[in-house]
Amino acid sequence: MSVHDAIPMPEQRGGLSLRKRRLIIHASIFLGLIALWEICSRLGWLDPLFYPRPSSILHSFWLIYFQNANVWYHLYTTMVLVLAGFIGGSILGIGLGALVGFNAVIRRFLKPYVIVLEATPRIAVAPLLIAALGFGASSKIAIIVLVCFFAPFINTLSGVVNVNEERLELFRSLGASKMQTLRKLVLPDAVPVIMAGERLALTAALSGALVAEFIQRDKGIGSLILVYSRNLNMASAFACIFTLTILGFLIFRGMEWLDHRIAYWKNEAGMERVAAKRAAQMGDLNV
Amino acid sequence: MNVMASQPSKTDSVVGAQGLGKTFGGGAVVALEDASFDIRPGSFVSLVGPSGCGKSTLLRLIAGLIERTSGNLQVHGKEVTDPRTDVGMMFQKATLLDWRTAVENVLLPTEVSRAVTKEDQKNAAELLRMVGLKDFLFAFPSQLSGGMQQRVALARLLQTGADVLLLDEPFGALDEFTRERLNVELMRIVKEVQATTLFVTHNIAEAIFLADQVFVMTPRPGRIAKIVDVPFDRPRPLSIQTSPEFNTLVAEVRDILGEDH
């Protein structure tokens, strides 16, 4: 956790545990800031047009989620877009990364293009994609694929290339085939670093979706933010932005959970779970 | 020089070499030159010598991992061309797979050659018990100490079913106490499974303590300077290392190696 956890402190004081006391402090600071914002706005120190009051943001939440309930559709649209682009970008990135990783010749000749691609802000290509694919879901997804393809590609590539020499020698000494070496050594070995790439990709996919929706503002949470801002309905725009904050947090947590499941040997709980599973599968091993 | 080579008795030689050599870089580096020997079934051979004298090269040649550039080399009377199932190798690092439990790591050699059966699983578990890891069958490598990881690697080596075991400084990275304990266990285990063993080490006393024969090797070019016979029965107690006979052998080997050791 944090560095502070390493500092020994008396666990109990005044009947509350350290954890609970910290939680209370965090909550007080947060609520204090919100209150300060509200007060500043009410005293006229903040222009409520651009800096809506917390209370009006809260009201907007209620409006867009329940009274008008218009946010659901846009949220859904964006989510589908993000997921489609993320999956597409992942398959492309991991697939190409593995292909390039395994083939030294391809790797050598592809390298300059990878460097050029890495140096170019990929979002700059977005208008070109729209020109090529026209308005609609396909060009939006193409933009997302483009922005989230790179991290899985690079990570898979380096994961596959950086296989431990000694382990490779072990597999050779066992007479393992190329396919066995790939399935039993190279791929599992690359899993943690591929997962790290996937985390980056999902975050990028969300940003990519928003940009795509800013450009084609027909639907989606991005276009909703755009429309609210243009109408100077800042409270609702903020409600949308905070929705994305929560979404981003959930995505982050979800990926973390997935990472822990898939790269189980990198954490204690995962190892314990798999060890128990294996023990149950193998059953009695006494001779 | 080569006592064994002068009386080649093919029938009872597990590993045989005649004028075996290996160069790298198109002949620029002579890693091993003119090695000739015959290793008897079930015997324990130590390879000792300073860094760069070709110990690993010799082992990797026998394992079929690299191709010789001159001479001949047979295992069980058959010329060595590729890695084969009757030869197993263990390295200085445990090289375990992090995502596999100890048992699964031990089962790897079997998996590579065929479908794993219940019997194989039991055998793997039994080997782990044999190397003293009965409570760690389902532990992951990151949960094991360096010494325990090497024990798993040893069990994996035995799981191959190979009767020629090649060990390249297998306990070299471990502390003195652990290494000594594992050496004693290794001696017992290879006797039990009746394997022919080649063991690389930098340590003269360790080389003599473990072996029936010590190949004393010298560098530039790498060659077997002398084959020293060790007359004690195996397995032997650690205390033998304080006997005068033992120390005479140490002195002999040290003498061959000269200034290097």
Ligand SMILES: Nc1ncnc2c1ncn2[C@@H]1O[C@H](COP(=O)(O)OP(=O)(O)OP(=O)(O)O)[C@@H](O)[C@H]1O
């Ligand atoms: N793949 C290779 N390419 C080029 N030279 C090599 C290669 N492998 C070994 N050599 C050279 O061959 C010589 C013998 O190497 P080898 O690894 O057999 O020595 P060693 O006795 O095992 O040494 P150490 O005790 O340090 O492990 C060294 O000079 C080494 O640099």
Ligand SMILES: [Mg+2]
């Ligand atoms: Mg070596």
